[in-house]
Amino acid sequence: MSEFDLIRDYFRWGGSPDSVRVGVGDDAAILRVPQGCELVVSVDTFNAGIHFPHETPPHAIGYKALAVNLSDLAAMGATPAWFTLAISLPQADTHWVAELARGMRELAQQHNIFLVGGDTTRGALSITVQVMGFVPCGAGLLRSHAQHGDLIAVSGTLGDAAAGLAVVQQRLQLPTAAADYCVHRLNYPTPRNPLSDLLLQYAHACMDISDGLVADLEHILRASGVGARLDRELVPCSAALQLMSEAQRLNFALSGGDDYELLFTLPSSALPVLTRAAGSLGVRITVIGQVDEMQQGLLINHRFSDGRRGYEHFSSE
Numbered sequence: 001m002s003e004f005d006l007i008r009d010y011f012r013w014g015g016s017p018d019s020v021r022v023g024v025g026d027d028a029a030i031l032r033v034p035q036g037c038e039l040v041v042s043v044d045t046f047n048a049g050i051h052f053p054h055e056t057p058p059h060a061i062g063y064k065a066l067a068v069n070l071s072d073l074a075a076m077g078a079t080p081a082w083f084t085l086a087i088s089l090p091q092a093d094t095h096w097v098a099e100l101a102r103g104m105r106e107l108a109q110q111h112n113i114f115l116v117g118g119d120t121t122r123g124a125l126s127i128t129v130q131v132m133g134f135v136p137c138g139a140g141l142l143r144s145h146a147q148h149g150d151l152i153a154v155s156g157t158l159g160d161a162a163a164g165l166a167v168v169q170q171r172l173q174l175p176t177a178a179a180d181y182c183v184h185r186l187n188y189p190t191p192r193n194p195l196s197d198l199l200l201q202y203a204h205a206c207m208d209i210s211d212g213l214v215a216d217l218e219h220i221l222r223a224s225g226v227g228a229r230l231d232r233e234l235v236p237c238s239a240a241l242q243l244m245s246e247a248q249r250l251n252f253a254l255s256g257g258d259d260y261e262l263l264f265t266l267p268s269s270a271l272p273v274l275t276r277a278a279g280s281l282g283v284r285i286t287v288i289g290q291v292d293e294m295q296q297g298l299l300i301n302h303r304f305s306d307g308r309r310g311y312e313h314f315s316s317e
């Protein structure tokens, strides 16, 4: 099967929205950005053995490659619109590609985001998704806008995916139901785009957690020029993580990464309305700390964080 057959059969999706003047099939896509909006663009690469275990089912690989990118749009408060897909494959295995496309398309349909172009080549397995979305002019949510006195909050629960990876890599044993739950959270993270509009309205600073809570919170603090206190006991954990020792649970939840939950700051006056509205969307919001009067640094239960916790691609070099 040629690369052109693969593109025709799996990556040329019908029913393109009006915003797509030219999609898959020409040298480039031509897209219409709504009046009064700014374009928001993000790209993330997904490499076999680095971002997902080699044995991950292709349906999950397709789903998660898009999910982690949708999560970046959610963190900016952006409405998803289009994406491109650059894919390197060791061989043209049609069943494998069909499954990858199916996982990706299911999530794309849920979030109203449309595939408008890409690149298909032979090479070590790697998937790069670039997402595009929009925000009203000037409204995008930044990492740099946390303010003194803000509460620090997260969506969902943390640490499940890192525990799931430990299960897959046979570093952790859990009862079957808990293990399955964590592996599912690893393979099928839920991007929190439904929270975007609420966060645009109420949050000051926002990002998504990919490297780990502490490492990512430090990005917000540094970008905003503020310090903060974090209370470890408040970090929300699933029932599966409650089965572990406290040390193990905190390790996964504070520095495991792969969560794709949102981390944001907000004025305390906005907490009740935001929590209620998020609850009606089925998403739990938990306050875990506060931006304090310090100019820098993160105090975790009264001790300064060492600043080196979280996933880092070149850490062993």
Ligand SMILES: Nc1ncnc2c1ncn2[C@@H]1O[C@H](COP(=O)(O)OP(=O)(O)OP(=O)(O)O)[C@@H](O)[C@H]1O
Pocket: 044, 068, 072, 210, 211
């Ligand atoms: N090779 C590169 N060239 C230009 N900008 C880059 C490059 N790599 C990363 N960046 C930019 O650096 C910033 C941090 O990137 P990084 O990938 O660490 O964060 P992220 O995309 O928020 O996290 P994640 O990739 O885990 O979702 C982003 O603004 C990103 O666009």
Ligand SMILES: Cc1ncc(C[n+]2csc(CCOP(=O)(O)O)c2C)c(N)n1
Pocket: 044, 045, 049, 050, 051, 052, 053, 054, 165, 210, 211, 256, 257, 258, 311
């Ligand atoms: C096989 C395997 N090993 C390790 C991990 C953990 N992991 C990889 S990249 C990353 C951070 C986000 O990446 P990026 O910053 O590139 O977006 C994390 C937490 C995994 N998922 N699979």
Ligand SMILES: [Mg+2]
Pocket: 043, 044
């Ligand atoms: Mg990135």
